[in-house]
Structures are given as C-alpha cells and as structure tokens.
Amino acid sequence: MATILETRGLSKRFGGLIATDNISFRLEDGARHALIGPNGAGKTTFINLLTGILAPTAGEILLDGNAITGMSAERRVRAGLVRTFQINQLFPAMTPLETLGLAVSERMGGGRDWWRATGSKTEIVREMIEVAERFRLIDVLEEPTSKLPYGKQRLLEMAVAFACRPRVLLLDEPAAGVPEAERHELLATLADLPGDVSVLLIEHDMDLVFSFADRISVLVNGALFREGSVAEISGDPNVRAVYLGDAIDG
Structure with missing residues (x-):
C-alpha cells in the first residue's frame, strides 16, 4: 500500500535528554495504526513533532x-494532518453547533465572519449536520459544551478534527477519562471512521488498541522498539516484558 505519512531518522533532544531517537516510521494510506509504549516513551513528543508543535533536532x-x-x-492542518489532544481543547461556553460551525466555516474561508457565513451557506450547514450525525452529536447540538457528558466532549473534539477534512488523523488517547457507560458510543464512532482517512491512534487502553488497529508500533525510551500486526505484537514476549505485561491476557 502507498505511504501517506513517513518519518526518516526523526530525533528530538532537549539538552542532553534524547526524547525521540532516530525514528523511521511509515503510516500507510487508509491504515488503522496504533502507537503504544510505557509512560515517558516519547509518544507525545513524536506526535508534537509530526504536527509542528516541536521542531526536530534531526x-x-x-x-x-x-x-x-x-x-x-x-x-x-490545511495540508490534511490533524490531531486531537489528551485533554480537550474545546470552548466550554459554546455549543457543538457553534463549535462545528466555526470549524467548517474557517476551513471554507469564513474567518472572523464565521457565524454569518454559517447561516448564509447551505453547504456549511449541510456539512455541520453530516459531521454531527457521524459523531453522534445531533441530540446535544444546542447544549453548552461544559454541560455535555465527557464522552460527548471527546466525540466533539474528534468531530472538530474531522471537520478539517484530514487525510491523516492523529488521535491522542481518545478514550482517556471516558466512563465505561459512554465508551461503547465512542468505540463505535471510531470503528465507523471512513476508510479514506488514515488514523494513527495513541492509546493506553489495550482493548481499544486491539479492536481498532491493524498494525501496532511500540515506542520505548524514545525509539521504535517493535512494529507488527496485532497478533505479532500481542504475542511478542519482549513487548510483554517492557510494556504489556499481564494486560494482554486480561
């Protein structure tokens, strides 16, 4: 398959600390790829390098x-590389309707006049509703974001990212903090993402990783430790030793 996103020898140093060490990585077009690793492995630094928040050392x-x-x-983002964050980056006083209107209008060039543009262009309204339906937000469109259940807030952040029309979507722990009762809706939404969007999932929840991903990369101490299919990674004793432990059996 074609490669949509690639890094070659990607490294990041903070003084004497090597946070990301010579990572060469490929994300295939249309992939469902998970990036896992213990705390401090360098996952967040790697994503920050991919998205331009940090500049690489090499x-x-x-x-x-x-x-x-x-x-x-x-x-x-405009080129199609879009991410979500571990902690929601939403406007708590705005409704999902307003938030999606802002995201879609901005992408279409509405800028500061986004609300007027939203009301005057049927294509903006149509896309807002389509995105809201895809991310199961229709029933809460006019509720303040601060009052939404946390699972709905996570869905809204993914919906905003999706409204940017990503070619590559980086999901940074989308299930973190979501109560068990709300997880089914989130997992079903992830499973329904269209195949033309390539997804790189950063996640600690191994049930989610194993159910979603078709390929897994393991990061340890800032370096790429192992990469393979779900079966290969779940059965690798070295991966178990450095990260998964008993979690893979339960």
Whole structure:
C-alpha cells in the first residue's frame, strides 16, 4: 500500500535528554495504526513533532511524499494532518453547533465572519449536520459544551478534527477519562471512521488498541522498539516484558 505519512531518522533532544531517537516510521494510506509504549516513551513528543508543535533536532517528515518538516502547524492542518489532544481543547461556553460551525466555516474561508457565513451557506450547514450525525452529536447540538457528558466532549473534539477534512488523523488517547457507560458510543464512532482517512491512534487502553488497529508500533525510551500486526505484537514476549505485561491476557 502507498505511504501517506513517513518519518526518516526523526530525533528530538532537549539538552542532553534524547526524547525521540532516530525514528523511521511509515503510516500507510487508509491504515488503522496504533502507537503504544510505557509512560515517558516519547509518544507525545513524536506526535508534537509530526504536527509542528516541536521542531526536530534531526530527520525529516513527509506527507504523501512531500517534505513538511519546516511547515507550520497551521499549514500542516490545511495540508490534511490533524490531531486531537489528551485533554480537550474545546470552548466550554459554546455549543457543538457553534463549535462545528466555526470549524467548517474557517476551513471554507469564513474567518472572523464565521457565524454569518454559517447561516448564509447551505453547504456549511449541510456539512455541520453530516459531521454531527457521524459523531453522534445531533441530540446535544444546542447544549453548552461544559454541560455535555465527557464522552460527548471527546466525540466533539474528534468531530472538530474531522471537520478539517484530514487525510491523516492523529488521535491522542481518545478514550482517556471516558466512563465505561459512554465508551461503547465512542468505540463505535471510531470503528465507523471512513476508510479514506488514515488514523494513527495513541492509546493506553489495550482493548481499544486491539479492536481498532491493524498494525501496532511500540515506542520505548524514545525509539521504535517493535512494529507488527496485532497478533505479532500481542504475542511478542519482549513487548510483554517492557510494556504489556499481564494486560494482554486480561
């Protein structure tokens, strides 16, 4: 399959600390790929490098074969590389309707006049409703975000990212903090993501990783430790020793 996102020798040092060590990684077009590793493995640093929040010390990043290493975070989003965060980056006083209106209108060039543009362009309204339906937000569209159940807030953040029309979607622990009663809706939404969006999932919940991913990369001490199919990673005794332990059996 074609490679949509690639890193070559990607490294990041903070003084004498090596946070990311010579990572060469490929995400295939349409993939469902999980990135796992113990706390402090360098997962967040790696994602921050991919999205332009941090500049690498060495190496390069390519999106669809084009170098984006020096590109700003905003330009990467516009090029189709979009992420969510471990902690929601939402406006608590806004409703999902307003939040999605802002995201869709901004992508279409509405800018500061986003609310007027939302009301005057049927294509914006149509897309807002389609995204809300896909992410199971129709029933809470006019509720303040601060009053939404946490699972719905996580769905809203993913919906905002999806409204940017990503080619690559980086999901940073989407299930973190979501109560068990709300997890089914979130997992079903992830399973329904369209195949033309390539997904890199960063997650500690191994049940979610094993049910969602078709390929897994293991990061340890800032370096790529193992990579393979779900069966290969789940059965690898070295992976068990450094990270999974008994979690893989339960």
